[in-house]
Amino acid sequence: MTQLDYKKITALAEKYKPQMTAFLRDMIRIPSESCQEKEVVLRIKEEMETVGFDRVEIDPMGNVLGYIGSGKTVIAMDAHIDTVGVGNRDNWEFDPYEGYEDEETIGGRGASDQEGGMASMVYAGKIIKDLGLENGYTLVVVGTVQEEDCDGLCWQYIIKESGLKPDFVVSTEPTDGGIYRGQRGRMEIKVEVKGISAHGSAPERGDNAIFKMGKILGELEQLHTRLTTDAFLGKGSLTVSEIFYTSPSRCAVADGCTISIDRRLTVGEDKELALQQIRDLPAAIDANAEVSMYTYDKPSYTGLVYPTDCYFPSWVLPENHPVTQASAETYRRLFDQPPHVDKWTFSTNGVSIMGLLGIPCIGFGPGKEAQAHAPNEKTWKADLVRCASFYAALPAIYLEKME
Structure with a gap:
């Protein structure tokens, strides 16, 4: 050489x-x-x-x-x-x-x-x-x-x-x-909650998805404090980055609510653990929430599409x-x-x-x-x-x- x-x-x-x-x-x-x-x-x-x-x-x-x-x-x-x-x-x-x-x-x-x-x-x-x-x-x-x-x-x-x-x-x-x-790794997680719409003047006739998601949000904030810490990479973390809703109008009970979670993964944490931690939240169980990963499938500038789960260890x-x-x-x-x-x-x-x-x-x-x-x-x-x-x-x- x-x-x-x-x-x-x-x-x-x-x-x-x-x-x-x-x-x-x-x-x-x-x-x-x-x-x-x-x-x-x-x-x-x-x-x-x-x-x-x-x-x-x-x-x-x-x-x-x-x-x-x-x-x-x-x-x-x-x-x-x-x-x-x-x-x-x-x-x-x-x-x-x-x-x-x-x-x-x-x-x-x-x-x-x-x-x-x-x-x-x-x-x-x-x-x-x-x-x-x-x-x-x-x-x-x-x-x-x-x-x-x-x-x-x-x-x-x-x-x-x-x-x-x-x-x-x-x-x-x-x-x-x-x-x-x-x-640290990261994941892009989606949590979806469904409700039933009704006229806003009689909300008791419906099932408000935003209220159901609100309880989940509080428990997510607490979950963040309990996540694993590693001596080198530091602590796992999560934050809610986006919130979406569906509703017939501003005068109606919301019939859907979805949030995006930015989850940072430290040593010993993986996608199965992170998803299950959210599925196990009492409010998520009560709301029958659907917890999943986002998928990335945008075409590159050449037009090639190469789909992948938004999981980055x-x-x-x-x-x-x-x-x-x-x-x-x-x-x-x-x-x-x-x-x-x-x-x-x-x-x-x-x-x-x-x-x-x-x-x-x-x-x-x-x-x-x-x-x-x-x-x-x-x-x-x-x-x-x-x-x-x-x-x-x-x-x-x-x-x-x-x-």
């Missing part, structure tokens, strides 16, 4: 900072909400080809995959390249798509969440090619779609349908400068796992200090990569979690450089540690 020169790697990453910045600003300028990523995918493909990836393809779902090397060990790096919307424009101090840059930062929708990770990955590929580091492994740099709508769906498709089976995956979601090795990569150890060693060698090892607050594609499919996943990405989905989103140029160095060095260090 080619001997790593860490100073050359970091020097090249610094050298390519202007190109990374320009590429990221180009991606930000292209609106790319979930299911509308076509144009940004084409721009990423163009950049991969320009910097010298061996092969670039777009799969039937619309994910873009760039390949370097042909070794037996397969290492994938992932950035979702869809974004959320901009919300209330009045909350932005600058155009969220034109963005801005100064000496230290780049602003715009997707800067931290999560197109910055793509910019660093592509230029890590260039560094690998420049220094001839691709011996012994195949690197697959993946820009994934629909994550903001349904995290992990893209990787369910990639692994199950395309046959790509990486030895491990690096998620480039923002990690505030640290190495992240897990996250928690996952934790052990601290002594070879991937965790190689990641920490990469950080120490490049930056001459120990890394901060932690976890994400939010959910990532790791829910499928490791949570559902058992492929080791580690996180290291430019930007900060707090910037995700916020107005005036930004990232830091120094993060882009640091992450490009890390991505370029990690595969060789992993192979070294596995020898």
Whole structure:
């Protein structure tokens, strides 16, 4: 294997900072909400080809995959390249798509969440090619779609349908400068209650579904306080995120009520447990409530539909796992200090990569979690450089540690 020169790697990453910045600003300028990523995918493909990836393809779902090397060990790096919307424009101090840059930062929708990770990955590929580091492994740099709508769906498709089976995956979601090795899972749960409508002047003739749901809401609030806590991932949680009703009119008894629950899952919690906890609530039993999971079945921008339950399990990569150890060693060698090892607050594609499919996943990405989905989103140029160095060095260090 080619001997790593860490100073050359970091020097090249610094050298390519202007190109990374320009590429990221180009991606930000292209609106790319979930299911509308076509144009940004084409721009990423163009950049991969320009910097010298061996092969670039777009799969039937619309994910873009760039390949370097042909070794037996397969290492994938992932950035979702869809974004959320901009919300209330009045909350932005600058155009969220034109963005801005100064000496230290780049602003715009997707800067931290999560197109910055793509910019660093592509230029890590260039560094690998420049220094001839691709011996012994195949690197697959993946820009994934629909994550903001349904995290992990893209990787369910990639692994199950395309046959790509990486030895491990690096998620480039923002990690505030640290190495992240897990996250709580989540579920999208629906609770439905039925009633009988009647004229509002004589409510005793009907059966009010909203009143029945009100009792369930109170018990859900109490259930949240009793959920499991894990020493690393923290506490499971739930919150009611939406409420809907049906009624013949404003002058009638409501004959239906439905709520959506955002359920966050810690270690030891799964979908069966979470659903049964709600079904067992006395008010849910009294109301004969129907408790189920939502299903995601929106077509990607290519038109492909790949339905999945809205269940996204928690996952934790052990601290002594070879991937965790190689990641920490990469950080120490490049930056001459120990890394901060932690976890994400939010959910990532790791829910499928490791949570559902058992492929080791580690996180290291430019930007900060707090910037995700916020107005005036930004990232830091120094993060882009640091992450490009890390991505370029990690595969060789992993192979070294596995020898």
